[in-house]
Amino acid sequence: MAKRRRGGRGELREVPAQLRDRVRPPVGIVLGTPAEVAHLVRALDLAEPATCYQMDLFPAERLRDELGEVVRVVTAADLWDLPPDFQTLIYLPARSGERELKLDMVEQAFHVLRPHGQLLVWSPYQMDGFFPAALKKVFGRVHSYFTGSDTVLACHRDGERPRRRHEVTFQVRVAGGASCRFLSRPGVFSYGRFDDGARALMESVTIGTGERVLDLGCGCGTNGVFASQRTGPEGHIAFADSNLRAVALAEHNARANGVTSFEAVATTRVEGLPEGTFDVVLANPPYYSQGAIARLFVERGRKMLAPGGRFYLVTKQPNEVGAVVAEEFGSLEAEERRGYVILSS
Ligand SMILES: C[S@@+](CC[C@H](N)C(=O)[O-])C[C@H]1O[C@@H](n2cnc3c(N)ncnc32)[C@H](O)[C@@H]1O
Structure with a gap:
């Protein structure tokens, strides 16, 4: 029986017969880490390629690299934007993952x-x-099937039901500016609330009228929208994220909050935007990936800046990221705020 590794815990798990015996084509695999999906696909050994749905371009690219033609990797902000043509969908929920995302995927x-x-x-x-x-x-x-170490749950679509969107709107103001409303959805940081680190960052940054600002790893776009209050309509905001749902939300929130000049780009390596043209780069990198994404944001962020441009990054791990910023920029300033450190250069 094939084995697979579960993300985060590192142990290998059998692909249970209770799962394999129920699979009928066409097959779709919903989320899961690239390693998990690859193990599952190999164990199923299907006659026709499975469709693998991912919301984020990064795991999607890794899956394509690992499995090539064996699967069809599809990325979209929403699973229900795919054609309704699956006989079997296999959902690989993350251990202790976001509850609302699980409800949304179901x-x-x-x-x-x-x-x-x-x-x-x-x-x-x-x-x-x-x-x-x-x-x-x-x-x-x-129906629940207990395999001894895990559970396979099976259910069938019967009839129709109206589409129920999982989303939360929140209202925030920063540093005495006008209050803004943001739409947020599961799977995008930070669902239903304004992140404290993002608030610390936006209280600390200096942004002038007419400047070009890059919101790097934009999530639902809060930081870029608040930046636009300071650039005014003569400024320009670029939103970039690897998560397609995040990019769609940033676009929506920019429009809904009256940002007139903006662009939103889905990218894993901060590509698709003109290098050397931004006055300010804002980053609140994720903590997963052992700092690899923070390093990417620092390195690519510097390339995106115009001469004299300013880079700001908020973190709770100032030592590791600070060394990268200092190495890349040759200088480093640090400010503590709300339990976070804002690094700038
Ligand atoms: C901690 S969240 C910050 C979101 C938002 N800027 C804020 O401050 O609330 C980090 C964001 O980086 C994005 N991200 C992770 N890896 C990325 C990559 N390689 N390229 C672009 N964005 C990435 C994530 O999808 C997530 O939206």
């Missing part, structure tokens, strides 16, 4: 299954306390 999976198509959730938990109720709510009936 809801969206329903809408891309063929009539009587089935959703299989391969839960990493021996006794899953979350999915039985969540699936029952959307699909009506759910």
Whole structure:
């Protein structure tokens, strides 16, 4: 029996017969780390390529590199934007992942299954306390198969149901500026609230009228929108993120908050924007990936700046990232605020 590695914990798990025996083509695989998806695809050994749905370009690129023609990797802000043509969808939820994203994926999976198509959730938990109720709510009936170490949950699409969007709007003001409303959705940082690190960053930065600002790793676009309050309509804001849902939200939030001159780019290596043209780069990098993304933001952020441009990065790990900033820029300033450190150069 094939084995697969579960992200984060490092252990290998068998692909259970309770899952393999239920799979009927056409097959879709929803999220999962590249390593997990690759193990699963190899174990299933399907006659036709499975469609692998990812919301973020980074794991999608790794999957394409690893599996090539064996799969069809599709990226989109929403799973339910795919054609409703799957007989089997296999969802690989992250261990202790975001609850709202799980609910959202269950809801969206329903809408891309063929009539009587089935959703299989391969839960990493021996006794899953979350999915039985969540699936029952959307699909009506759910069967749980216990494999000894984890659980396979199976349910079928029966009939129609209206699409239910999972989203939360929040309202924030920063540093005495006008209040802004932001739409947020599961899977995009930070769902339903303005991040404290982002607030510390936006209280600390200096941005002038007419400047060009890059919001690097923009999430739902809060920082770029607040930056535009200071640049005014003569300025320009670029939003960049590897997560397609984040880019769609940043575009929406920029428009909804009256940002007139902006662009939004989906990219994993900060490409697709003119290098050497920005006056300010803002970054609040994620903590996963052992600092690799923070390093990428620093290195590519510097390339994006015009001569004399300013780079700002907020972190709770100032020593590691600070060394990278100092090495790349040859200078470093640090300010403590709200339990975070804002590095600038
Ligand atoms: C901590 S969140 C910050 C979001 C937002 N800027 C804020 O301050 O609330 C980091 C963001 O970086 C994005 N990201 C991660 N890797 C990336 C990459 N290689 N290229 C672009 N964005 C990336 C994530 O999708 C996420 O939206």
